[in-house]
Amino acid sequence: MTMKYIEHGAGGDADCMTLAEGPTPQAGPGQILIEVVCAGINRPDVLQRSGRYPPPPDASPVLGLEVAGRVAAVGAGVTEWTVGTGVTALTPGGGYAEYCVAAASHALPIPVGMDFATAAALPETWFTVWANLVDLGRLKRGERLLVHGGSSGIGLVAIQLAKHLGVECIVTVGNEEKAAFCRQAGAAHAINYRTADFADEVKTLTGGTGVDVILDMVGAPYLQRNLASLRRDGRLVYVAFLEGSKGEADLMPIMLKRLTVTGSTMRPRTPAEKTAIRDALAASIWPALARGELLPHLFARFPLAQVAEAHRLMESSRHIGKIVLEVGK
Numbered sequence: 228m229t230m231k232y233i234e235h236g237a238g239g240d241a242d243c244m245t246l247a248e249g250p251t252p253q254a255g256p257g258q259i260l261i262e263v264v265c266a267g268i269n270r271p272d273v274l275q276r277s278g279r280y281p282p283p284p285d286a287s288p289v290l291g292l293e294v295a296g297r298v299a300a301v302g303a304g305v306t307e308w309t310v311g312t313g314v315t316a317l318t319p320g321g322g323y324a325e326y327c328v329a330a331a332s333h334a335l336p337i338p339v340g341m342d343f344a345t346a347a348a349l350p351e352t353w354f355t356v357w358a359n360l361v362d363l364g365r366l367k368r369g370e371r372l373l374v375h376g377g378s379s380g381i382g383l384v385a386i387q388l389a390k391h392l393g394v395e396c397i398v399t400v401g402n403e404e405k406a407a408f409c410r411q412a413g414a415a416h417a418i419n420y421r422t423a424d425f426a427d428e429v430k431t432l433t434g435g436t437g438v439d440v441i442l443d444m445v446g447a448p449y450l451q452r453n454l455a456s457l458r459r460d461g462r463l464v465y466v467a468f469l470e471g472s473k474g475e476a477d478l479m480p481i482m483l484k485r486l487t488v489t490g491s492t493m494r495p496r497t498p499a500e501k502t503a504i505r506d507a508l509a510a511s512i513w514p515a516l517a518r519g520e521l522l523p524h525l526f527a528r529f530p531l532a533q534v535a536e537a538h539r540l541m542e543s544s545r546h547i548g549k550i551v552l553e554v555g556k
């Protein structure tokens with residue numbers, strides 16, 4: 228059996244991606260085969276496509292870290308899903324395709340009343356934000372959070388998680404439209420980093436005390452100001468280094484304020500770690516999604532064949548929230 232998928236060859240700019248035909252993958256033990264209806268696009272896909280983020284050796288070389296669709300087959304030992312069930316899943320790769328394999332224990336049901344496109348936009352950001360803010364960042368009710376890149380797919384989920392946990396959230400964004408959107412999504416304050424210094428603003432907004440946790444995707448240029456913006460016992464959590472990982476900083480605040488500097492990437496985590504995150508999301512977040520209390524923001528949808536346009540939109544950073552590919556019906 229063959230399927231259509233997006234091939235990106237040796238990598239390059241968005242035009243290196245073409246619609247190709249190849250063998251349909253098969254569900255191995257513990258896996259499910261998903262007939263993909265929609266696939267979410269994430270910034271790591273852009274990095275992988277351009278050759279800067281090679282997939283792990285055992286992962287599909289095809290782009291795509293999250294899908295929503297129907298279970299088409301179950302592998303040996305899988306009891307929790309049956310053929311035909313609607314699921315959304317974190318994948319090790321391979322999402323930009325008509326069929327995609329995922330671990331059965333990395334899939335979640337489509338929240339009641341949610342369409343496939345919206346569901347496809349959930350896994351990568353929710354798995355990542357939960358693992359980094361709740362597990363590593365130890366974020367808890369009553370604390371204050373600063374999120375850089377507030378209007379990104381990751382950032383908007385961080386705002387929602389903060390709202391859900393009872394955490395006050397401050398974000399940084401690159402323009403006023405993004406600032407307004409983040410405030411409406413639940414951020415207490417949105418700082419336009421192009422017109423204000425975020426560290427000065429955080430100091431003013433918190434009465435000089437600072438925030439408990441920072442989620443950063445910018446990197447080295449923000450390190451010193453991030454350390455200054457944390458209160459005692461604060462946690463700085465990295466999910467990316469969009470502006471670079473190398474630089475210089477005075478590390479003294481780490482010792483004086485007992486700060487924790489940490490971070491992680493989702494893809495190389497062990498299957499068991501991803502299952503534990505899936506289970507935590509199923510218990511804490513999926514019921515709230517089903518109740519309509521948390522809602523991902525879909526900025527744009529593109530047919531699979533227009534994947535280059537979708538990537539160009541993401542690279543422009545004009546978007547707010549998620550971009551999704553329509554793969555099947």
Ligand SMILES: NC(=O)c1ccc[n+]([C@@H]2O[C@H](COP(=O)([O-])OP(=O)(O)OC[C@H]3O[C@@H](n4cnc5c(N)ncnc54)[C@H](OP(=O)(O)O)[C@@H]3O)[C@@H](O)[C@H]2O)c1
Nearest residue numbers: 269270355376379380381400401466467469491492493544
């Ligand atoms: N650690 C992990 O496991 C993990 C998993 C998924 C994603 N990520 C990372 O998390 C980040 C957000 O992912 P996403 O899919 O949510 O991305 P996204 O929606 O494309 O958002 C990225 C946003 O970051 C802001 N930004 C700040 N500095 C930037 C720069 N130098 N270049 C480009 N954008 C910049 C832009 O908004 P402004 O206009 O406000 O600047 C942009 O819209 C990415 O860096 C991604 O690689 C990490």
